[in-house]
Amino acid sequence: MKLIIENPGSLTTVQDLGRWGSQALGMPVSGAMDCGALIRGNILLNNPDNSAALEITMTGPAVKFSGEGAIAITGADLQPELNGKKIENWKVFEIKTGDILTFKGISNPPRGLRSYLCVSGGIDVPVIMGSRSTYIKAKTGGFKGRKLMKGDELQTGPESNYKAGKICPENLRPDYSNAPLRTISGPQDDYIKPEGIKTFFETEYKLSPSSDRMGSRFESEIKIEHVKGADIISDAIPLGAVQIPGNGLPIVMMADRQTTGGYVKIGVVHSLDIARLSQFLPGSPVRFTKITQEEGIELSKLEAEKIKLLRNEVSKSENITGAMNITVNGKKYYVTWGKIE
Amino acid sequence: MSEKIEAKILPAGETCMFVDFGEKIDMKINGYVQALKKALSENPFEGLRELVPTYRSLSIYFDPLVIDLNALRSRLYDEVEKLSENTEKAGSIEIHVPVFFGGEFGPDLQDVCEHTKLSEDEVINRYCNSELYCFMNGFTPGFPYLGGMDKSLETPRLKNPREFIPSNSVAIGGAQAGAYSIASPGGWRIIGRVPYDLYDPEREPSVAIQAGMWVCFYPVDMKRYKEIEAGIKSGEYKIEYKQRGAEK
Numbered sequence: 001m002k003l004i005i006e007n008p009g010s011l012t013t014v015q016d017l018g019r020w021g022s023q024a025l026g027m028p029v030s031g032a033m034d035c036g037a038l039i040r041g042n043i044l045l046n047n048p049d050n051s052a053a054l055e056i057t058m059t060g061p062a063v064k065f066s067g068e069g070a071i072a073i074t075g076a077d078l079q080p081e082l083n084g085k086k087i088e089n090w091k092v093f094e095i096k097t098g099d100i101l102t103f104k105g106i107s108n109p110p111r112g113l114r115s116y117l118c119v120s121g122g123i124d125v126p127v128i129m130g131s132r133s134t135y136i137k138a139k140t141g142g143f144k145g146r147k148l149m150k151g152d153e154l155q156t157g158p159e160s161n162y163k164a165g166k167i168c169p170e171n172l173r174p175d176y177s178n179a180p181l182r183t184i185s186g187p188q189d190d191y192i193k194p195e196g197i198k199t200f201f202e203t204e205y206k207l208s209p210s211s212d213r214m215g216s217r218f219e220s221e222i223k224i225e226h227v228k229g230a231d232i233i234s235d236a237i238p239l240g241a242v243q244i245p246g247n248g249l250p251i252v253m254m255a256d257r258q259t260t261g262g263y264v265k266i267g268v269v270h271s272l273d274i275a276r277l278s279q280f281l282p283g284s285p286v287r288f289t290k291i292t293q294e295e296g297i298e299l300s301k302l303e304a305e306k307i308k309l310l311r312n313e314v315s316k317s318e319n320i321t322g323a324m325n326i327t328v329n330g331k332k333y334y335v336t337w338g339k340i341e
Numbered sequence: 342m343s344e345k346i347e348a349k350i351l352p353a354g355e356t357c358m359f360v361d362f363g364e365k366i367d368m369k370i371n372g373y374v375q376a377l378k379k380a381l382s383e384n385p386f387e388g389l390r391e392l393v394p395t396y397r398s399l400s401i402y403f404d405p406l407v408i409d410l411n412a413l414r415s416r417l418y419d420e421v422e423k424l425s426e427n428t429e430k431a432g433s434i435e436i437h438v439p440v441f442f443g444g445e446f447g448p449d450l451q452d453v454c455e456h457t458k459l460s461e462d463e464v465i466n467r468y469c470n471s472e473l474y475c476f477m478n479g480f481t482p483g484f485p486y487l488g489g490m491d492k493s494l495e496t497p498r499l500k501n502p503r504e505f506i507p508s509n510s511v512a513i514g515g516a517q518a519g520a521y522s523i524a525s526p527g528g529w530r531i532i533g534r535v536p537y538d539l540y541d542p543e544r545e546p547s548v549a550i551q552a553g554m555w556v557c558f559y560p561v562d563m564k565r566y567k568e569i570e571a572g573i574k575s576g577e578y579k580i581e582y583k584q585r586g587a588e589k
Contacts, residue, residue, distance in 0.1 A: 023393045023479075138540065231515045
């Protein structure tokens with residue numbers, strides 16, 4: 001299958017799960033901002049989890065297809081239309097030559113900022129340092145190291161064994177609530193005054209419009225105070241690290257974050273909530289809440305469980321006609337049933 | 342008998358742990374970082390994702406679904422215990438890097454002069470005569486973090502980081518020296534610019550200033566700057582690598 005970009009949209013890039021393994025050279029990880037959405041799209045299409053897709057921001061592209069295959073759109077609801085007819089997210093649609101996919105853009109009320117156009121076989125661009133992700137600032141990876149432009153033509157990889165109509169059930173989709181961002185304290189929370197820690201966890205921040213794929217900035221009247229200044233001898237910056245520079249306002253480090261940096265890090269937001277944050281519109285109210293590293297790992301295990309259930313759901317036999325969650329003696333079960341005859 | 346090595350094992354999110362040897366730019370501390378990195382790469386644990394060495398800490402990225410947190414912590418404590426005083430040896434390569442200082446290429450040179458109470462010439466002179474050692478690459482592809490800058494040049498970073506700094510800008514950030522290898526946001530004080538790309542994915546080596554190299558900046562005027570700029574394109578100018586200690 002081939003994708004022809006008739007209109008690029010505001011920021012459409014090729015992304016997979018990121019360029020891991022070269023941070024020691026200073027190469028950022030990049031990758032999808034909402035990895036949970038990308039993985040689910042790939043599972044629906046029976047692609048490898050790490051297959052590349054188009055990350056679509058705010059205003060969608062117009063894509064014309066050539067050849068046969070399938071798509072699944074996940075993440076934000078940017079109101080996709082196939083040949084002028086509304087289609088849903090989280091569902092596999094078959095594609096034939098001449099089909100045109102467009103997006104009406106952010107919904108009202110908004111349901112996210114970034115959509116993933118996953119395609120059967122994945123987007124096939126050269127693998128650079130183990131990844132197809134675009135890192136625009138260093139003109140590395142993706143399609144010619146840049147965001148897509150009108151006229152670009154992208155090939156997909158070898159067709160996957162997809163099944164049209166497959167759906168990711170609502171209970172297995174990522175959580176897109178506006179609950180506080182779960183944050184693990186450290187590595188430098190002791191560089192912040194106790195009142196500053198209190199401020200961080202008690203303030204309602206406003207997501208700044210200058211946020212991008214590198215970092216989410218926040219606005220507030222109340223500043224966080226350091227014990228002895230904001231500068232440290234530079235060390236590494238994991239995904240979700242919350243830097244507190246001299247102005248006392250947090251910056252949460254996102255997919256295109258630099259590998260190392262020299263501002264105090266008060267904590268690290270859980271990767272599931274980084275995905276959630278990446279879907280907030282500028283101006284959204286944001287709070288942070290404290291969790292332990294152990295609690296964070298439990299959250300990752302729950303997500304892995306959801307992914308496993310989706311995998312089973314997609315590969316399960318066809319006679320299953322319904323599913324629901326039930327609670328028995330306080331334990332949650334996912335129950336499916338099917339017609340015998 | 343060797344002294345006990347102090348290290349803190351710190352949480353950095355649900356997929357990362359820092360082993361921190363102390364907040365100093367110090368060849369010995371960096372040696373521990375490199376030695377721990379070596380130990381873990383030679384004998385990796387299941388679930389190890391990536392190791393990122395910095396000045397003073399090693400970041401260990403791991404898959405929390407594969408390795409148990411307690412098992413990881415005790416492995417790291419064990420490795421720190423086993424570290425000997427043998428640090429990795431400093432490199433023997435020296436890179437000589439031309440810089441046009443001040444003017445529109447060095448918008449913060451004046452601020453550095455005011456903060457350090459030194460003249461422009463004196464700042465340039467002390468910067469170029471510092472024994473700069475590249476402790477790590479980080480931040481963006483190819484950004485060299487340089488220790489060993491003349492202490493009198495220390496200037497704090499900007500309170501509000503700039504959203505755009507042109508590539509190849511030479512800078513001071515607190516006690517560190519460095520150079521923006523690609524255009525990016527940043528908070529360091531910009532004092533000059535190098536006439537060629539410090540990061541060029543098409544070139545071998547793609548990263549000009551690498552961890553383990555000694556770095557000597559030297560001032561050039563605009564005429565020479567333009568010559569080198571043209572020379573790197575035509576292939577006449579080659580990046581100036583030398584053996585440390587060889588005649589200049």
